[in-house]
Amino acid sequence: MLFLLGPCVLYLLTFSIYPLIYSLRLSFTDLDAAGGGGDWVGLRNYANLLVDPQFWNATRNSAIMVLASVTIQIVAGVGLALFFNLHLTGSWIVRGILMLPMLMTPIVVGLMWRALLNPDWGLVDWAIESVGLNPPDWLGSVWMAMLTLVLVDCWQWTPFVLLIVFARLQALPQDIFEAARVDGAGPFVIFRRITLPMLMPAILFAGLFRAVDAFRSFDLVFGLSYGGPARGTTTLAFFAFQHGFQFQNYGYAAAISYAMLIILIVGTAAILRYLRVQPVDRS
Amino acid sequence: MKLRPGRIIAYLFLILLGLIGLAPLVYLGILSTKRRIEIAAEVPPSLAFNWDQIVKNYAEVLYSQGMLSFIGNSTLVVGISTILALLIGTPAAYAFSRLRFRGSANLANTILSLRFMPPIAVAIPLFIMVKSVGLQNSYPGLILPYVAFSIPLVVWIMIGFFDEVPRELDEAAMIDGASHYLIFWRIMLPIVRPGLMTSALFGALFIWNEFLVALYVINSRAYQTISMGAATLISAQRPIDWNIAAAVGVVTLIPILIFSLFVQRYIVRGLTAGAVK
Numbered sequence: 001m002l003f004l005l006g007p008c009v010l011y012l013l014t015f016s017i018y019p020l021i022y023s024l025r026l027s028f029t030d031l032d033a034a035g036g037g038g039d040w041v042g043l044r045n046y047a048n049l050l051v052d053p054q055f056w057n058a059t060r061n062s063a064i065m066v067l068a069s070v071t072i073q074i075v076a077g078v079g080l081a082l083f084f085n086l087h088l089t090g091s092w093i094v095r096g097i098l099m100l101p102m103l104m105t106p107i108v109v110g111l112m113w114r115a116l117l118n119p120d121w122g123l124v125d126w127a128i129e130s131v132g133l134n135p136p137d138w139l140g141s142v143w144m145a146m147l148t149l150v151l152v153d154c155w156q157w158t159p160f161v162l163l164i165v166f167a168r169l170q171a172l173p174q175d176i177f178e179a180a181r182v183d184g185a186g187p188f189v190i191f192r193r194i195t196l197p198m199l200m201p202a203i204l205f206a207g208l209f210r211a212v213d214a215f216r217s218f219d220l221v222f223g224l225s226y227g228g229p230a231r232g233t234t235t236l237a238f239f240a241f242q243h244g245f246q247f248q249n250y251g252y253a254a255a256i257s258y259a260m261l262i263i264l265i266v267g268t269a270a271i272l273r274y275l276r277v278q279p280v281d282r283s
Numbered sequence: 284m285k286l287r288p289g290r291i292i293a294y295l296f297l298i299l300l301g302l303i304g305l306a307p308l309v310y311l312g313i314l315s316t317k318r319r320i321e322i323a324a325e326v327p328p329s330l331a332f333n334w335d336q337i338v339k340n341y342a343e344v345l346y347s348q349g350m351l352s353f354i355g356n357s358t359l360v361v362g363i364s365t366i367l368a369l370l371i372g373t374p375a376a377y378a379f380s381r382l383r384f385r386g387s388a389n390l391a392n393t394i395l396s397l398r399f400m401p402p403i404a405v406a407i408p409l410f411i412m413v414k415s416v417g418l419q420n421s422y423p424g425l426i427l428p429y430v431a432f433s434i435p436l437v438v439w440i441m442i443g444f445f446d447e448v449p450r451e452l453d454e455a456a457m458i459d460g461a462s463h464y465l466i467f468w469r470i471m472l473p474i475v476r477p478g479l480m481t482s483a484l485f486g487a488l489f490i491w492n493e494f495l496v497a498l499y500v501i502n503s504r505a506y507q508t509i510s511m512g513a514a515t516l517i518s519a520q521r522p523i524d525w526n527i528a529a530a531v532g533v534v535t536l537i538p539i540l541i542f543s544l545f546v547q548r549y550i551v552r553g554l555t556a557g558a559v560k
Contacts, residue, residue: 003374003463003464004374004378004467005375007370007371008371008372008374008375009375011371011430011431012394012397012434012435014431015427015428015430016431019404019408019409019412020400020404020405020408022408022411022412026408080300083293086293088290088293088294090297093301094297094298094301097300098300099543099550100304101304102554103543103550104536104539105491105510105539106492107494107510107513107517108513108531108536110517111513111517112307112308112529113307115311115314115525115528115529121322123326123327123328126327155303160554163555218403218495219492219495222514222517222518223517226517226518237403240404241495244403244406245495250407253407254404256403257401257403257404260401260403260404261401261404268399
């Protein structure tokens with residue numbers, strides 16, 4: 001057993017757990033690249049965090065981004081899964097195409113959409129104008145940029161929900177639907193009373209995964225909007241990146257990371273408890 | 284087959300979905316073939332390709348901007364890190380799937396939860412650690428952290444594959460006197476080959492896309508990775524040359540697309556690891 005588990009546990013202790021603890025220690029120091037020597041400052045970083053309007057702005061942005069993205073992705077993903085469940089000829093090709101965005105480098109996805117949405121020559125604006133409508137200023141205003149970030153995240157990750165829910169749909173026993181039809185249930189009743197409850201575990205799982213990944217990712221923001229305009233798309237992950245890399249306030253960045261970890265742990269625990277599901281059913 | 288209106292609408296919707304998925308990529312590809320001034324001048328971009336310009340753009344990206352050597356660096360780092368992560372993670376996944384010991388569930392969950400950790404939470408300490416042993420600007424400086432990032436993915440995916448192998452198989456081998464070590468190498472590994480491919484794909488994908496730790500550890504162009512190349516292009520404080528940026532995007536994506544063609548059967552399985560039995 002030591003043979004099998006030893007290397008894995010030892011490696012993660014050294015290169016994951018130890019850095020995590022190190023990070024916690026850093027969050028109590030003033031270490032930065034400008035001359036902060038890493039002296040112990042107790043809870044000062046955390047106290048500063050709580051009165052830093054930028055921190056609350058980033059927290060709010062993260063909350064909006066995660067809630068909006070996950071909601072849209074779940075609704076659209078379930079809808080698409082039902083659509084693909086019609087098994088139209090050739091639909092597997094489109095399903096294959098929709099896998100591609102998930103494999104793409106997030107920073108390139110951001111860059112690509114910045115080109116597509118360019119106000120002067122972007123393809124999307126041209127398409128909207130050619131049907132006689134006025135395209136919005138995608139990345140130009142605080143609110144619109146957040147919406148754009150959400151939409152791009154949905155473009156990349158709705159297929160993830162689709163994939164998981166579709167797989168679950170394929171695995172559902174068909175005789176239940178047969179019986180319901182024989183009993184005279186219409187398609188809406190069947191969906192509401194049978195399909196949806198049976199899909200619920202898969203939906204919750206996909207939603208939880210998406211929420212965590214949307215919360216911790218900063219590279220899409222990096223490529224798409226670099227946190228702007230006016231910090232309108234600066235999420236917590238991007239905020240932490242800015243302090244950790246751009247401004248090199250290592251202690252402060254560590255405190256932000258720990259705030260994120262606390263939100264993550266409390267958030268997922270609350271969701272799991274509230275929904276009474278286990279993410280990985282290993283029975 | 285009769286074409287009812289509902290069916291026609293369904294097919295139109297299907298085509299629209301395909302377009303939404305594919306058109307952005309195609310657009311990026313087209314932009315990468317243009318001259319800088321053509322991008323603002325031709326809306327939508329014309330499909331008349333100028334081969335000399337294509338060669339010029341990609342030569343600039345691959346040679347002048349150094350993307351070819353970045354691809355080399357990335358390939359090396361991704362290759363070694365993925366192999367190491369598989370070597371370390373797979374036996375652990377086997378243990379979690381087959382051996383019940385006190386605290387095994389807790390340990391497994393702890394390892395799996397590392398998959399959800401924001402990379403920024405460990406990037407700075409990893410950087411300080413790597414620096415303190417003098418591995419800044421070196422391949423091992425990237426590989427050591429990347430293996431740690433990939434292991435939870437590998438364990439996560441492999442547990443699912445091991446769980447699917449009937450226990451009767453190793454019980455039979457056990458009765459014949461085979462050790463766990465022997466069962467693992469001789470019996471299990473050949474069976475879970477698809478799982479190894481799947482975890483290799485997703486481990487490699489994660490590392491290929493990663494640039495946060497790389498930004499800290501590497502500040503010499505000689506060791507830059509491909510996604511760092513894309514990142515520095517964006518954060519540079521000058522207007523973006525979109526034809527070049529698009530070519531950088533294409534160059535970053537093409538190896539992924541080629542690799543995933545080879546392992547396409549496992550993509551779905553990897554993405555939904557843990558979700559579907």
